[in-house]
Amino acid sequence: MTDSQVAVITGASSGIGRAVAEELSKRDYKLILTARNEGKLKKVADELKAVWIAGDLTNNEVQNKLLDVSYQKYQRCDILINNAGMIAGGTIEAIDLAQVTEMVRVNVEAAFRLIYLFLKDFKPKNRGHIINISSVMGTKVRETVGAYSGTKYALEALSEALRLELAGTKIKISCLEPGLVMTELHRNWEVHPQISMGITNPLQPADIAEKVWYILNQPEHVSIPRIMVLPQEHKI
Ligand SMILES: NC(=O)c1ccc[n+]([C@@H]2O[C@H](COP(=O)([O-])OP(=O)(O)OC[C@H]3O[C@@H](n4cnc5c(N)ncnc54)[C@H](OP(=O)(O)O)[C@@H]3O)[C@@H](O)[C@H]2O)c1
Incomplete structure (x- = not known):
C-alpha cells in the first residue's frame, strides 16, 4: 500500500480537472483520472x-471502476473530486431538452452515484474527503443559465445534507463555487460569457486547483463546506 494519499479526479482531460491533477501531483498524491476523450x-x-x-461518467461501469482500480493499484482511496460537468445554455422555454438531460446525468446523477459508491468505502474507514466542483451558479441564477x-x-x-449526516465522523465534504474560469466549458456558446459579462481578467484553472489544495x-478538526471564488470584477 502506498503512503501517499490517493485521489480520484473526474473530468481530468481539460480545464479545472486537469489543473487539479497537476496541483495534487506536485503535492505527491497518487491519481486516478477519468474523462471521455x-x-x-x-x-x-x-x-x-x-x-x-x-x-x-454517466455509465455505471465507469463509475464502479474508479474505486476498484484505486484499490487494485494502490490498495487505498482517500479523495473524490467530482469535477466532470457540462453547461447547456438557453431560456427555459427554448433550451435543447436532450442537452439538459445529458447535463443532469453528468452534473447531478453521476456525481451523486460516485458519492454513494465512495461513501461505502469511506464510512467503515471513518476517513475520506469529497470535493464537488459546483459553481457560483449553484448559489445564484441568471437568465439563460437556469437549467x-x-x-x-x-x-x-x-x-449540505451529506455534511449534516457526516458531522461527528472524520469524513469531509466541500463544495467549491467558481465564477468564470477560462476553460473549454463554453466552447459551443455563440458569445463567450467573458464578452457578455465584460470580464477582462477571468479566473484561470490553476486558481481553482490552488483552492482545492487549500x-x-x-x-x-476544520471543515470547509463551501468556498466561492470569483474574478474580482465579476458583478454577479
Ligand atoms: N469554466 C467555468 O467558468 C466554470 C465555473 C464554475 C464551475 N465550473 C465547473 O467546473 C467543472 C469543470 O469544467 P471546466 O470549466 O474545467 O470545463 P472543461 O474544460 O469543459 O472540462 C470538463 C471536463 O468534464 C469532462 N466531462 C464532461 N462530460 C463528461 C462525461 N459525460 N463523462 C466523463 N467526463 C465528462 C470533460 O472531458 P471529456 O470531454 O474528455 O469527457 C472535461 O474533462 C464543471 O463541473 C463545471 O460546471 C466551471
Whole structure:
C-alpha cells in the first residue's frame, strides 16, 4: 500500500480537472483520472504518471471502476473530486431538452452515484474527503443559465445534507463555487460569457486547483463546506 494519499479526479482531460491533477501531483498524491476523450486524458496522465480510465461518467461501469482500480493499484482511496460537468445554455422555454438531460446525468446523477459508491468505502474507514466542483451558479441564477444553475443547486443541496449526516465522523465534504474560469466549458456558446459579462481578467484553472489544495490542507478538526471564488470584477 502506498503512503501517499490517493485521489480520484473526474473530468481530468481539460480545464479545472486537469489543473487539479497537476496541483495534487506536485503535492505527491497518487491519481486516478477519468474523462471521455482518451487521447487528451492519456496525455495528462502520462505527464503526471497517473492512472487513467477513459469513458462516459454517466455509465455505471465507469463509475464502479474508479474505486476498484484505486484499490487494485494502490490498495487505498482517500479523495473524490467530482469535477466532470457540462453547461447547456438557453431560456427555459427554448433550451435543447436532450442537452439538459445529458447535463443532469453528468452534473447531478453521476456525481451523486460516485458519492454513494465512495461513501461505502469511506464510512467503515471513518476517513475520506469529497470535493464537488459546483459553481457560483449553484448559489445564484441568471437568465439563460437556469437549467445549469438547477444542476449546481442540486449538488449544493446534496452536499449540505451529506455534511449534516457526516458531522461527528472524520469524513469531509466541500463544495467549491467558481465564477468564470477560462476553460473549454463554453466552447459551443455563440458569445463567450467573458464578452457578455465584460470580464477582462477571468479566473484561470490553476486558481481553482490552488483552492482545492487549500481545502484539503486543513487540520482534521476544520471543515470547509463551501468556498466561492470569483474574478474580482465579476458583478454577479
Ligand atoms: N469554466 C467555468 O467558468 C466554470 C465555473 C464554475 C464551475 N465550473 C465547473 O467546473 C467543472 C469543470 O469544467 P471546466 O470549466 O474545467 O470545463 P472543461 O474544460 O469543459 O472540462 C470538463 C471536463 O468534464 C469532462 N466531462 C464532461 N462530460 C463528461 C462525461 N459525460 N463523462 C466523463 N467526463 C465528462 C470533460 O472531458 P471529456 O470531454 O474528455 O469527457 C472535461 O474533462 C464543471 O463541473 C463545471 O460546471 C466551471
